[in-house]
Amino acid sequence: MTQYLIRRLLIAIPSLLGISVILFTVLALAPGDPFEELATNPAIPPDVRAHLRASLGMDDPVHIRYFAWLSSMLRGEWGYSFVSRIPVDQLILQRLPTTVAVIGTSQILALCIALPVGVYAATRPYSVFDQVANTLAFVGFSLPTFFTGLLLILLFSIHLGWLPFVFRSDIEATGWRWWWEMFKQSIMPIMVLGLFQGAAWTRYVRSAVLDVIRLDHVTTARSKGLPERRITIRHVVRNAMIPVVTLVALQMPAVFGGAIVTEQIFRVPGIGSLLISAILANDTPVIMGVTFVFACLVIFFNLVADILYGWLDPRISYR
Amino acid sequence: MAGSIPVSATASPARRPHVGPWQEAWRRFRKHKLAVASAVVLLMLILGVLIGPFFWTLPIDEIDFSATLQGPSLAHPLGTDDLGQDLLARILYGGRISLAVGFTAMMVAVGLGILVGSTAGMAGGKTDAALMWVTDLFLSLPQLPLLLLIIYLFRQSLTDVVGLEMGVFILIVSVIGAFNWMPVARLVRAQFFSLREKEFVEAARALGASRSRLIIRHILPNALGPVIVAATIDIAAAIIAESTLSFLGLGFPPDVPTWGRLLFDAKDNLDFAPHWALAPGIAIFLTVVSINFVGDGLRDALDPRRVQ
């Protein structure tokens, strides 16, 4: 297992390098000097400009520029925001916890929907429940997150008036009232992301369980006189989790995409809305930094998925 | 279990008249009722946005301050926006863009996928390993942030060359395509590996068929079914991607009423003009859900491995 872990870690490094090459290529191919704004913008002091140009080595050959850029990225020297002149890493670190919390909670919600519904549907294939669940799942992941968000606002904020539709980070209340307000304003962003992922995962779980349920070892389990519930959990769902983990890992980029949209709709102060506002303000260092962070997050979650996979499937770690 | 009742397998083909693969696919597709219904809805949507503007001739940008933010009425079946522009006309126009983006981006993705997949499948060895590594890498790229980054960086210069609307179209279509080719590449490559050793390919090779001929005549047709399914899903993904960009205010220029852009404009007026957001939202949803259902039906019909 340790060996497997180390190997997975070693595989993650080239992926990260690959992504950094793609990022850098995009940046290098971009017409004009993305930092030309520096030259014309009087708001930026000359020493900052000089420091930036030097740290990016704008006039060196491409591969030297790449390594210089990579090493400054790795050292956390991501430059300063053009707009707020706060270091980019600091700006991102401030906002990252919110994003991770929203994504994390919504994924748990998605899991809580997908697992029971997918398993129940697959154990009764083509039943009414299965058909309804399957159709709803299709509808669920065909509804783009930006539209679900607007629908929820329309229903819960405007029509019913139950929930606030603007996320506020400066709630005055303290103690449990603070938690209550926080809870109320988090419901919709989490629902939007969670329902979308839940719908996609339900289909994964259902098809994985359907694949496992007809395998020979399930009949063996039945021949041992185990209760049906135990067979489903221990011999079907447990095995079906192996392909599901892979599919879920493949979905991670889409999850982050959904998070950006959701943060934008509800004005959640996470790195997604930071990215959008940076683009609208032509704030290149922030755009680069956030994109890099998203790339790292995807790689990180892929790594987590790999580890889970190795833990779920004993055959893997011996290979 | 299957081994104990093989008689059913041997008995059934004899009972049905012999049919070609496409008729067989059509027979299986028809069984998926939702897919058939979706195909009808989708055809109506396509016809609607293609010929609709010839019948509904209100201009998309006629500003009428006497009729702003009106709900649905006879004069404006889907209501008007804050400038009194007719929403039906705008949605029909936006639909053309969405569908054009969807189809073109799908072509780019399928083209790239076939190129990468057949190169990897034909070459094998190190080239294959490298290309598959790139494929995996692209699968783990954070697409939306990169999409935003690329459009942010390249939009201006491309616009200078081919004009604003065309520039954005080319950019969006190629970038979305460049992020969606991976499933097709994998499918084509897998087809190569499973078919490379089959007799008829061996025979064709022995008869001296050239590589490109081998790919075009023998291997691609066999990969066609799964690729069509993947392509269908790609259209839906591209439409969602374009709408997302527009919804974030970073897609087509503000005066082009794409569905996502309409939603972007409508979202701050939700409390007093919900119709403005509902119409384009439902249009996107209907298009995407029907494409997805058609894709599901096609999977049943064309991808026999997946049939249960």
Added chain:
Amino acid sequence: MSRILDISGLKVHFRTDDGWVRAVDGVDIGVDRGETVSIVGESGCGKTVTAKTVLKLIDMPPGKIVAGSIVWQGRDLVPATPAQMRAIRAKEIGFIFQEPMTSLNPVYTVGEQIAESVRQHEGLSRRAAMDRAAEMLALVNIPNPASRVHDYPHQFSGGMRQRVMIAMALACNPKLVIADEPTTALDVTIQAQILDLLAEMKQRIGMAVLLITHAMGVVAENAQRVIVMYAGKVVEEAPVGPLFATPLHPYTQGLIRSIPRLDLAATEHQRLEAIPGTVPSLLHPPPGCRFAARCRHATEECRAAEPALRELSPGHKVACIHAEAIAA
């Protein structure tokens, strides 16, 4: 000797898109305490379905027990509830499957999988159940049982996995073990070892064995009584000696002639005979004797009415109207 399992008039049909497949169509099989009975026949003759139906391990639907009874120690299992069936599975009747490579769950150690049924039926603690699992592995001659209980199925070879399956089936001391083609998926050299192991277990534990196979050679060496099935029906039943000495049904004769025999091959130029034709469709079985289309003795009479199973000599039953003429 007393009968512990008595299957009579069993009909199991499967629903398909084209209609009902009559996989098992009126079968009588009895097993006495401590006896080894073998069901033999080509694939698709309904022997596996019959075996699985005893423990209700077929999928229902599409499967359905249309008629008949399965009396286990005086109680009919056909109307038994799922909970009653669970109490019998593994505890009273153990089952060994055909495919050792896929019949074990790849994500649990073999010890856990053996312990699972022990814990289910005897309420042992996890620790005690694992100890029992190790004992069982030792019993089926797996070296280093104490450490191998912690290994996963993929760390065992096919033959070793089948030993594990046998250990699992025997873990709760069942009175009957149903072995469904236990050697078909294995290498020839391993096949003999597994059959020897089964025989050894039977001597030690004294359970009855219902051995399903398509190989006549396996039958000859292992069974006391043989039941020959064809197209969902029993065509002949006899103690093993008389069956090989004087097979009465043309199908049985064909099966026996298709066994390669080294002694004959060495002396005279005896050709290995295959039975011509294929098994009829069980969707629309022909009227009359189902073997008629492939039988060289078939007459109009055979095709008109289904032959009944008749007892010609004590314990020797056959479903062929020409049996006496053929034997003579």
